[in-house]
Amino acid sequence: MNGEQDGDWGELGRQWRARAPQVPRPVEIRAHLRRKRTRLVAVWALDIALALGLVALIVREVTTDPGPYTWGWVSALLVFLVIALAFSVVNRRGAWAPPTEEPAAYVRHGLRHCRLRLRTVLFAWGLFAAEVAFIAAFGFAVGLSAGAWLLAAAFLGTFTVGLAGWTVWFRRRVIAERDYLRDLEAALTAASNDSDAV
Amino acid sequence: MTDPPPDNELELAALMAEHGTAVARAAALYERDPTERKDLIQEIWLAVWRALPAFRGESSVRTYLFRIAHNCGISHGARRSRADRPAELPLEVDPSPTPEQSAGRREDAERLASALRTLPLVDRQIVGLKLEGLANREIAETVGLSENNVAVRLTRARGRLKQLLEATR
Numbered sequence: 001m002n003g004e005q006d007g008d009w010g011e012l013g014r015q016w017r018a019r020a021p022q023v024p025r026p027v028e029i030r031a032h033l034r035r036k037r038t039r040l041v042a043v044w045a046l047d048i049a050l051a052l053g054l055v056a057l058i059v060r061e062v063t064t065d066p067g068p069y070t071w072g073w074v075s076a077l078l079v080f081l082v083i084a085l086a087f088s089v090v091n092r093r094g095a096w097a098p099p100t101e102e103p104a105a106y107v108r109h110g111l112r113h114c115r116l117r118l119r120t121v122l123f124a125w126g127l128f129a130a131e132v133a134f135i136a137a138f139g140f141a142v143g144l145s146a147g148a149w150l151l152a153a154a155f156l157g158t159f160t161v162g163l164a165g166w167t168v169w170f171r172r173r174v175i176a177e178r179d180y181l182r183d184l185e186a187a188l189t190a191a192s193n194d195s196d197a198v
Numbered sequence: 199m200t201d202p203p204p205d206n207e208l209e210l211a212a213l214m215a216e217h218g219t220a221v222a223r224a225a226a227l228y229e230r231d232p233t234e235r236k237d238l239i240q241e242i243w244l245a246v247w248r249a250l251p252a253f254r255g256e257s258s259v260r261t262y263l264f265r266i267a268h269n270c271g272i273s274h275g276a277r278r279s280r281a282d283r284p285a286e287l288p289l290e291v292d293p294s295p296t297p298e299q300s301a302g303r304r305e306d307a308e309r310l311a312s313a314l315r316t317l318p319l320v321d322r323q324i325v326g327l328k329l330e331g332l333a334n335r336e337i338a339e340t341v342g343l344s345e346n347n348v349a350v351r352l353t354r355a356r357g358r359l360k361q362l363l364e365a366t367r
Contacts, residue, residue: 029243029244110272184320191343192344192347
């Protein structure tokens, strides 16, 4: 780099460094960490409450009406839960942090995260379809009344609309993120290739 | 979420005192919204806090800090999917002895900020680091490119910045 360029960068650097944005204090970082932890604890608490509610429901049904149909839907519910939990664990394996503090590693990690989240959407629909199929089969086997069918259909219809809305919102978000990261990956690759050519 | 080791707190405070404004300026390259930018700055320092035990001194602390800052910026930009949008850089300027000097600095800083906003993200990162006074070797380490490539990109970006700054003078 020649002297003229050094001078230019020196002057621009002085202008840039004249900016003195506010710096957070360590106590603010600690508060930030506390807020994040509180959010995580709230999610865990909700998960635990849902699990306990489900267990209570199962125990009540099994003790009040211990017939084969009760055991049938309880078993199916447990199978679906185990499948969902297994997917959740497998889908997050190795996806917590990039292996190195390199920009390319961050971008690759981000892209992988996007793929895993899009896979979650497919899984959610697959699991929902399997549950609907089970409910329909179970309903015929038990011989549900017309009113019960109507209630089940209303519930499943509402759930389908909710799931569809979530899918559109979630996919749009993940795809925007994926496109941003793909552009960045292309820019980094082009920069590296440029580097090879220099 | 694990707590960062408490014995790092003093080290973190020292780093924040020494490099805090530079890291905040780096964050401004990725986020224009002041509230979001504040969150990003806190995320960066949180990441630094967690990463400190893994720092083995293979590069300078300053290079390591900037690497973390820019990587957090990438993740933040991906989450917001808008890091390539023009970033409104903050207006804070060091106090000057006279109001005229202060106004002049603010005007210069704004023109520079406008010019920087037109650069693609990789060039913006490189120029941002150059303006912080990093050597080309340190910039190359931070962004993961070769030193030659950094030099070529800086020359191109400098030409573009110069044109833009002259056009707005």
